[in-house]
Amino acid sequence: MSTTQDRRSVILDNAAHLFATKGIGATTVREIADSVGILSGSLYHHFKSKDEMVNAIISDYLTDLTYRYTKVLASEESPAAQLRELVTSSLANIEAHPHATEIYQNSSTYLPTINGYEHIRESAAVIQRAWIQVLEAGIARGDFRNDIPVRVLHGMLRDSLWLSVRWFKPTPSYSRAAFAADFVSVYLDGFSPATERGRSAPGASTSGVRHDTPN
Known part of the structure; x- marks a missing residue:
């Protein structure tokens, strides 16, 4: 990797941290340059x-x-298993890109105003279609309930999952995979005890073992 590529990566990492903590509008180019240890003018050699x-x-x-989701959709797993993998993949991506998330x-409201937003919009549409595809397949098989519009199911899953970036952190006793399994289980089986459920999500914790509660 070249020095220029290294510097671009450092700039983006620092900018992402500032954008996430202060907001895009409240972050200045000078603050980004200062965080990297370069002059503002030098920053424009890397980004316009x-x-x-x-x-x-x-x-x-x-x-x-989208790459992670494509791999999930290419599998021959059941819709319930694919749903779990979409959740797991999402959490892995959150961990890899916490500030970007x-x-x-x-x-x-800000993103649609930037140049290049069309690519962002198209990627977001691909991501949404992945969830819709899995949900519709599960409904068609009778695995998921069909009395709630798919767009509503998707919205509920999306918002509760992506907001978890603000509070969920994996621990040795409660992994990302365990959280994904429990997340799917709650949506498929509700909050009733495992002994009262007729089914459980693939990989869900139904052995009676109690996980440490994540803070």
Whole structure:
């Protein structure tokens, strides 16, 4: 990797942290340059504008996520198993891009104003279609309930999952995979005890073992 590529990566990492903590609008180019230890003018050798940095951060995040989802959809697993894998893949992507996740979730009004937003919009549509495809397949098989519109199911799953970035952190006793299994189990089986359920999500914790509660 060249020095220029290294510097671009450092700039994007620092910019993502600032955008996530302060907001895109409240972050200045000078603050980004200061965080990297370079002059503001030098920053423009790597990126033409702050918006170009935002676009690069979000595009990398969405490209990674769509790649993960494509692998899930290519599998021959059941819809319930694919749903679990979509959740697991999403959590893995959140862990890999924590700041980008925050930016994407908190900047819905800002992102459409930047150059290159069309690519972001197209990637978001691919991501939504992945969830809809799995949900519709589960409904068609009779695995998922059919009395709630698919778009509503998707919205409920999406918002509860992506907001978990603000509080869920894996621990040795409660892994990302365990959280994904429990997340899917709650949606498929509800909050009733395992002994009262007729079925459980693949990989869900039904052995009676109590996980440590994540903070």
